Amino acid sequence: MPLVSMRQLLDEAAKGGYGVGAFNVNDMEQIQAIMEAAKETRSPVIIQASRGARQFAQDRYLFHLILAASELYPDIPIAMHQDHGNSFETCKSAIELGFTSVMMDGSLKADGKTPSTFEENVAVTKQVVDFAHERGVTVEGEIGVLGGVEDGHGAGGSGLDHITDPDQAVEFAELTGVDALAIAIGTSHGAYKFTKKPDGSVLKMDVLIAIHKRLPNTHLVMHGSSSVPKDLQDIVNEYGGKLKETWGVPVEEIQLGIRNGVRKVNVDTDNRLAITGAIRKVLWTQPEKFDPRDYMKPAREAMQKVVATRMTQFGQAGHAGDYSPIPITEIAKGYADGTLTTQPLVAAK
Ligand SMILES: [Zn+2]
Numbered sequence: 001m002p003l004v005s006m007r008q009l010l011d012e013a014a015k016g017g018y019g020v021g022a023f024n025v026n027d028m029e030q031i032q033a034i035m036e037a038a039k040e041t042r043s044p045v046i047i048q049a050s051r052g053a054r055q056f057a058q059d060r061y062l063f064h065l066i067l068a069a070s071e072l073y074p075d076i077p078i079a080m081h082q083d084h085g086n087s088f089e090t091c092k093s094a095i096e097l098g099f100t101s102v103m104m105d106g107s108l109k110a111d112g113k114t115p116s117t118f119e120e121n122v123a124v125t126k127q128v129v130d131f132a133h134e135r136g137v138t139v140e141g142e143i144g145v146l147g148g149v150e151d152g153h154g155a156g157g158s159g160l161d162h163i164t165d166p167d168q169a170v171e172f173a174e175l176t177g178v179d180a181l182a183i184a185i186g187t188s189h190g191a192y193k194f195t196k197k198p199d200g201s202v203l204k205m206d207v208l209i210a211i212h213k214r215l216p217n218t219h220l221v222m223h224g225s226s227s228v229p230k231d232l233q234d235i236v237n238e239y240g241g242k243l244k245e246t247w248g249v250p251v252e253e254i255q256l257g258i259r260n261g262v263r264k265v266n267v268d269t270d271n272r273l274a275i276t277g278a279i280r281k282v283l284w285t286q287p288e289k290f291d292p293r294d295y296m297k298p299a300r301e302a303m304q305k306v307v308a309t310r311m312t313q314f315g316q317a318g319h320a321g322d323y324s325p326i327p328i329t330e331i332a333k334g335y336a337d338g339t340l341t342t343q344p345l346v347a348a349k
Contacts (some may be wrong), residue, residue, distance in 0.1 A: 003033070004325040006101030006138035007179045007340065009044050010219040010263045012323050018315030019258035021034040022046035022081060022221075023307055024268040026053045028065050029252070029300045035069045037307035038076045041317035044265060046101075048081040051090060052152060053111075063097050076320050079138070084153045086112045091128045091139075100328060101138035103182065104128040105153075106146045107162075107270055112153040115145050115162060117171070125176040133177070133342070136332035140264070143172040144184030146223050148193070150268065155215055159188040159224065160202065166210045173218055177342030180219040181266055183211055187224035187249055191269050194247040203249065205256055212261035219263040226248045226269035232306075235277030239284035243273075251313050258314060263336035265314055271303045278302035 013020050023034050025047055038045045047069070049062055057065075066080050082094035082102040087110040091102040106121035108114060116124075125141045132139045144164030145155050153162070173181055182297050185204040187193065194202055196259040212220060228248030254265055282295040289295065311317045326334075334340035 001070055001074045001077060001325055003066070003080050003098070003100045003261060003326070004077045005136060005328060005331045006046060006081055006140075007331065008076055009046065009079045010180055012044070012319070013263045014217070014219060014316070016319055018319065019262050019317045020044060020046055021253070021265045021307065021310045021312070021314050022048045022083075022175040022264050023271060024048050024050060024053065024083060024266075025062070026056050029296055030303060031065050031069050031304035033300045035073050035076065036306050037304045037311060038320065040304070041308050041311045042320040043311040043316040043318070044320050046079045046081050046267070047082040050083040050153065051086065059093075059097050063212065067238075068097075075195050077323070081140075084112070085128070086110050086153065087184070088124055088127050088131070092131060095135055095137050097133055099137065101140065102128065102132060103140040103142070105142045105182075107142040107184075108153075108155060113155060115155055121198070122172060122175045125178060129177050129342070133335040134332060136328035136330070136335070137335040138179045140180040140182055140221055141172065141176055141178035142182040142184075143169050146184050146187060146189060148188030148190045148224060150189035154189050159184065159186040159193070163204055163207055164211065164320055166207065166214050169211045170214050170344070173215055173344040174311065174346070175339065179342070180221050181215070182221040182223050183208065185222075187222065189224045191228055191243065191273070192246045193224060193226075193228065193249065198249065198253070203218060203253055205253060208257055208262070209260050214347055214349070215223050215344050216261070216347055218261065220257070220261045221264040221266065222254060222257050222262050223266045223325055225254055225265045225298070226267050227251050227254075228269055228273070232270065232273040232277055236273060236280060239280035240278070241276070241280055255313065265310075270306050274302040274306045310319050
């Protein structure tokens, strides 16, 4: 199956009332883990690459690995997404490479650290939307600022510093015409999200619900949504790791989000933990091993298990065969003639 537009994938998710996990990749084994999990659970899937991943793997390797996945798994719809584009140029280069979706994170300036103004965010996001839609490519924008840092990207600090204002979310969606909207509700990137199990004081699900009420048809995106399960932390620490105790976003809260307009759920840390735990276990218990396959295979299997579990929990399992891919050129026509709307439905307060 050719790579599909993320817009189509999220529109279908909205119809079916489920969420779709967006899993980060840097290398072949992670792509293989995701695809095997998608096959096992018959799930459509979003594979995403950060700027750091594109640098690590090099663009051409990454693109061809994902292309290989689309050839090897013809029954699985795959959207290829740029995670946290920091500038128009980053998004443009991803689109020219063949990504079917980009995130323009204009909540930060191009340095990927300093919060930007609302006007700056609107301007750069709109520029990306115009360029992307002409080519049938999906755009995710961000309003509000997430906490933490991942791959060198992020404002740092607590996720509570810049919670999304629902009125601003409405205005942002209207002014930019984004297909999907990442919002800040207290989540952070990285493993150290919360120092205790998060409750309403740190995870603002009420803000998410308020935004969904105002923008009932807008696809919302939850970032920093690894659950950081204790069993994965324990495996790392049991075999010589030194992770401090930490909490992620409970799956029940993500599911509450999915019942309230969340269609894309970003997961990276859980997979990193699964891989590291599996590798540590082999190297710690069998120190005579030196063939990378001896630890990469269990690492890949451990990630597949996490991804398959999330696919089932987010509800995307079983939906791979629901639809056929619309060619990207047709999607571009849809944006041009208005059959694919870019103006959000806005409900009164
Ligand atoms: Zn993110």
